[in-house]
Amino acid sequence: MADTLAVPARRAGPSGPAVLFWQVLVGVSALALWQALVSLKVLDAFFVSRPSDIAQRIAQWVVRGSLWGHLAVTLEESLLGLLVGAAMGISAGFSLGRSPMLAAVFDPYIKMLNAVPRVVLAPLFLLWFGLGIWSKVALAVTLVFFVMFFNTYQGVRDADRVLIDNVRMLGATERQLVRHVLIPSALTWIFSSLQTSLGFAMVGAVVGEYLGSTRGLGYVISQAEGTFDTTGVFAGMTVLAIVVVIVSAGVTRLERWLLRWKA
Amino acid sequence: MIALELAGVSRDFTTPDGRGYRALDDISLSISAGSFVAIVGPSGCGKSTLLNIAAGLLTPSSGVVRVDGEPLVGLNRRATYMFQQDALLPWKTVRENVALGLTLGGVAKPEAHACADAWLTRVGLAAFASHYPSQLSGGMRKRVVMAQNWIIDRGMLLMDEPFSALDVHTRQRMETELLNLWDESDVARPFQGRERGAESPALHPPGRKTVVFVTHDLEEAIALADEVVVLSAGPSARIVARHAVTLERPRDLLELRTAPAFMDLYRAIWAVLREEVIKSQRTVEHG
Numbered sequence: 001m002a003d004t005l006a007v008p009a010r011r012a013g014p015s016g017p018a019v020l021f022w023q024v025l026v027g028v029s030a031l032a033l034w035q036a037l038v039s040l041k042v043l044d045a046f047f048v049s050r051p052s053d054i055a056q057r058i059a060q061w062v063v064r065g066s067l068w069g070h071l072a073v074t075l076e077e078s079l080l081g082l083l084v085g086a087a088m089g090i091s092a093g094f095s096l097g098r099s100p101m102l103a104a105v106f107d108p109y110i111k112m113l114n115a116v117p118r119v120v121l122a123p124l125f126l127l128w129f130g131l132g133i134w135s136k137v138a139l140a141v142t143l144v145f146f147v148m149f150f151n152t153y154q155g156v157r158d159a160d161r162v163l164i165d166n167v168r169m170l171g172a173t174e175r176q177l178v179r180h181v182l183i184p185s186a187l188t189w190i191f192s193s194l195q196t197s198l199g200f201a202m203v204g205a206v207v208g209e210y211l212g213s214t215r216g217l218g219y220v221i222s223q224a225e226g227t228f229d230t231t232g233v234f235a236g237m238t239v240l241a242i243v244v245v246i247v248s249a250g251v252t253r254l255e256r257w258l259l260r261w262k263a
Numbered sequence: 264m265i266a267l268e269l270a271g272v273s274r275d276f277t278t279p280d281g282r283g284y285r286a287l288d289d290i291s292l293s294i295s296a297g298s299f300v301a302i303v304g305p306s307g308c309g310k311s312t313l314l315n316i317a318a319g320l321l322t323p324s325s326g327v328v329r330v331d332g333e334p335l336v337g338l339n340r341r342a343t344y345m346f347q348q349d350a351l352l353p354w355k356t357v358r359e360n361v362a363l364g365l366t367l368g369g370v371a372k373p374e375a376h377a378c379a380d381a382w383l384t385r386v387g388l389a390a391f392a393s394h395y396p397s398q399l400s401g402g403m404r405k406r407v408v409m410a411q412n413w414i415i416d417r418g419m420l421l422m423d424e425p426f427s428a429l430d431v432h433t434r435q436r437m438e439t440e441l442l443n444l445w446d447e448s449d450v451a452r453p454f455q456g457r458e459r460g461a462e463s464p465a466l467h468p469p470g471r472k473t474v475v476f477v478t479h480d481l482e483e484a485i486a487l488a489d490e491v492v493v494l495s496a497g498p499s500a501r502i503v504a505r506h507a508v509t510l511e512r513p514r515d516l517l518e519l520r521t522a523p524a525f526m527d528l529y530r531a532i533w534a535v536l537r538e539e540v541i542k543s544q545r546t547v548e549h550g
Contacts, residue, residue, distance in 0.1 A: 162346050165344070165350070166350035169320075169343055170411070171364060171368050172367045173367075176367050180352065180355075260395075261353055261354045261395035261397065262353070262395075262397060
C-alpha cells in the first residue's frame with residue numbers, strides 16, 4: 001500500500017550566508033567606489049553628493065524626528081491606494097472574467113485607460129481631490145487597479161477546466177464553484193502580483209507628493225531639489241528604497257504563507 | 264435494471280476553422296446497474312466525449328441519455344467522475360479534498376473530515392491528511408481522487424483513463440485497489456429489487472457501484488471489467504463490438520494476465536480493436 005513516500009522538498013533559489021555575503025560586498029563596494037570618486041574629485045559632490053553626507057543627513061532626520069511624519073504619510077497613502085485599487089481591480093477583474101460579453105465590450109476602454117501616463121493625471125487629481133492625501137491615494141489607485149485587474153481577470157479565465165468540472169460533478173452549486181475554485185484560482189495570481197502592486201502604490205504616492213503636497217517623502221525630495229540640495233534628494237531616495245526593501249520582505253513572507261500549498 | 268442508457272447518441276463539434284466534425288455517431292448502449300463496463304478504442308475516437316455525455320458535462324447533438332430510467336437533464340447527479348488529469352484542488356489539503364463532496368452537499372465540517380479521515384485510512388494515506396496535493400506522488404494523488412469519488416454515495420462511477428499517467432507497477436496496484444473498493448461497495452439504489460430478475464446475480468450483486476471505465480489499454484479493460492465495449496476509430500465513432508468478460512472474481516491481477524482464458528479473450532477482442540487502431544493511424548498519417 002505504501003507508495004514512494006518521498007515528499008518533494010520546497011524549491012528555492014540559492015540563499016543563506018553565501019548570498020548575504022556577496023550582497024553586502026556588492027553594496028559596500030558600490031558605496032566605496034562612489035565615495036572614492038568624489039574624494040578624488042573625479043565626480044563633483046555638488047551633483048552627486050557623497051555616501052557619508054547622505055548617511056549623516058538621514059541620521060539627522062532620524063535624530064530630529066522630522067522623518068517619521070513624512071514617512072507615515074507616504075505609507076498611509078500607499079496602503080490606502082493599495083486597498084482601494086485592489087478592491088476595485090479585483091471586483092472588475094472578476095466581473096469581466098466571468099462574463100465574456102462584458103469583457104468584449106470593455107476591452108478597448110480598459111486598454112485606453114491603461115495607456116494614459118499617470119503623471120498627467122496628477123494635476124487633475126490635485127484639482128479634484130485637493131492637496132491632501134486623497135489625490136495621492138487616487139494616483140496610487142490608478143496604478144494598482146490595472147495590475148490587480150489584469151491578474152484577477154487572468155486568474156478567473158485561467159481556472160482549470162478539469163477542476164471546475166470536478167467540483168461540479170461533486171455537487172458544487174454556482175456559488176460554491178466561485179468560492180472553492182474561481183476565487184482561489186484568481187488569488188494565486190493576485191498574491192503573485194502583490195509585490196508589483198505594492199511597489200506601484202508607493203510610486204503613485206511619492207509621485208503625487210512630488211508634484212504637489214505639504215508632507216510625505218515625495219515632498220521632502222521635491223523640496224531638496226528646489227534648493228539644489230542633492231544630498232537631501234539622495235537621502236530621501238535612500239529612505240524610500242530601504243522602506244521598500246523592508247515592506248517587500250514582509251510581503252514575501254505573507255505571500256509564502258498564503259500560497260503555502262504550492263510546491 | 265439499467266443504470267445508464269444511451270439511445271442513438273451522436274455528438275458534433277465545430278472545428279476552429281468552422282467545419283463540422285462528428286465525434287460520435289449513433290451510439291446505443293445500455294449498462295446494467297452494478298456492472299463494470301470498460302470502453303476501449305483507438306486514441307481520439309471519442310471515448311472521453313462519450314463519458315462526458317454520460318456525465319452531463321456535454322449534451323448529445325441527437326439521441327437520449329437515460330440514468331436509472333430517467334432522461335438526463337443537466338449534470339448527472341447519480342455519478343461521480345474520475346478525470347484523466349489531476350483534478351484535486353491544489354489549495355486544499357488532502358483531507359479537505361476528500362471531504363469536498365460532503366462539504367459541498369452541506370455536511371458539517373467535523374463530520375465530513377472524520378469521514379474523510381476514515382477513507383484516507385482505507386486508501387493508506389492517513390498520515391498525509393494535512394498535506395497539500397503538490398506534496399504527494401502521482402500514485403498517492405490518484406488514491407486521494409479515489410477516496411474523493413468514493414466518499415459520496417452515488418451509484419455510478421465514470422472513469423476516464425484514470426491511471427494512464429502512472430508507471431506500470433503503481434498502475435497495477437491502483438487497479439487492484441479499485442477492484443477491492445468496487446467489490447466492497449454497497450450503494451443505496453432505488454427500486455433495487457424490482458427488476459433484479461433480469462440480471463445475472465452472480466456477476467452483479469445488487470449494491471455494487473456501476474463503473475464505466477474508459478481506457479485505450481485493452482489489457483486493463485479485460486482485467487477489470489465484466490464487459491468490454493470496442494469503439495471504432497474516429498471521426499464518427501460507432502460501437503463495433505461488445506464482449507462479455509467471464510473471468511471469475513475476485514481476480515488476481517498479478518496472475519490474471521498470463522491465464523489462458525485471459526489471453527483467449529485478449530486475442531479475440533484485439534482482432535477487432537487492431538483494425539480500428541490501424542484505421543486511426545492511417546487517418547493521422549494521411550488526413
